Amino acid sequence: MAEVDWASFALVSGSSVVVLALAHVISFDIGRRIGRYNVVDVTWGVGFVLVAAVAAVLGDGDAARRVLLLVLTTVWGVRLSWHMVRKSRGKGEDPRYTALLERSGGNSPRVVLRRIFFTQGLAQWFVSLPLQLSAAVGPTHLTVVLGIGVVLWVAGVFFEAVGDAQLAQWKADPANKGKVMDLGLWAWTRHPNYFGDSLVWWGLWLIAASVWPGVLTVLSPIAMTYFLVFATGARLLEKTMSKRPGYPEYQQRTSYFIPRPPKRHAAHGRA
Numbered sequence: 294m295a296e297v298d299w300a301s302f303a304l305v306s307g308s309s310v311v312v313l314a315l316a317h318v319i320s321f322d323i324g325r326r327i328g329r330y331n332v333v334d335v336t337w338g339v340g341f342v343l344v345a346a347v348a349a350v351l352g353d354g355d356a357a358r359r360v361l362l363l364v365l366t367t368v369w370g371v372r373l374s375w376h377m378v379r380k381s382r383g384k385g386e387d388p389r390y391t392a393l394l395e396r397s398g399g400n401s402p403r404v405v406l407r408r409i410f411f412t413q414g415l416a417q418w419f420v421s422l423p424l425q426l427s428a429a430v431g432p433t434h435l436t437v438v439l440g441i442g443v444v445l446w447v448a449g450v451f452f453e454a455v456g457d458a459q460l461a462q463w464k465a466d467p468a469n470k471g472k473v474m475d476l477g478l479w480a481w482t483r484h485p486n487y488f489g490d491s492l493v494w495w496g497l498w499l500i501a502a503s504v505w506p507g508v509l510t511v512l513s514p515i516a517m518t519y520f521l522v523f524a525t526g527a528r529l530l531e532k533t534m535s536k537r538p539g540y541p542e543y544q545q546r547t548s549y550f551i552p553r554p555p556k557r558h559a560a561h562g563r564a
Contacts, residue, residue: 352428442499449492456485
């Protein structure tokens with residue numbers, strides 16, 4: 294059983310709080326200047342990269358595992374943040390945040406910081422606990438578990454990146470305006486990007502769980518999956534999408550989250 298250097302973990306975890314706080318304060322200032330706070334979606338991926346970097350630099354656990362987690366988190370986080378930059382460029386506020394602020398009593402700086410930036414920063418710190426704890430633990434013992442974690446990460450990035458690319462290509466064709474995207478991965482799950490995101494974090498957790506006591510951070514991927522399925526992810530998006538023509542039919546034939554063959558195949562992406 295590997296020993297945990299709790300002083301190292303405290304240093305990594307405390308430093309993670311600091312870098313996440315700075316990242317979100319900067320993001321809030323940028324959002325205030327440009328008039329939209331969905332810039333926090335860009336900070337979401339970048340924030341995890343910052344935590345992984347802190348863990349790799351300040352942790353004194355197994356160096357190979359720290360580097361591995363840094364590389365995997367960086368590839369995932371940078372891709373996601375760049376995707377969010379491209380997705381939001383030239384557009385207004387995300388309807389999710391508009392509705393959230395309306396329910397919270399307005400868009401005063403205090404409300405925005407508390408309801409959007411503080412909430413997401415806290416979620417990032419909690420979800421990234423496997424990275425933080427792993428940085429303070431010795432060499433991996435369960436290499437098979439680590440290998441499975443890497444495989445899950447690869448599968449997750451595939452679903453997320455390919456799903457985003459397929460949707461972007463679909464939206465770029467004016468002929469598809471008003472239609473429901475139900476081709477490619479979107480024929481197997483209504484949210485391939487969110488499903489991929491959850492796989493990524495289950496994979497990173499397994500890498501951390503390859504040495505005791507990383508397994509104890511299991512609530513982190515559970516929390517991420519909850520966010521993606523029930524909180525700010527799929528469920529919130531479907532409240533808007535379900536009002537679009539053809540989407541209820543798409544819901545009937547396509548899995549909500551976990552991929553499975555569609556009940557029937559649609560032609561040319563029509564609902």
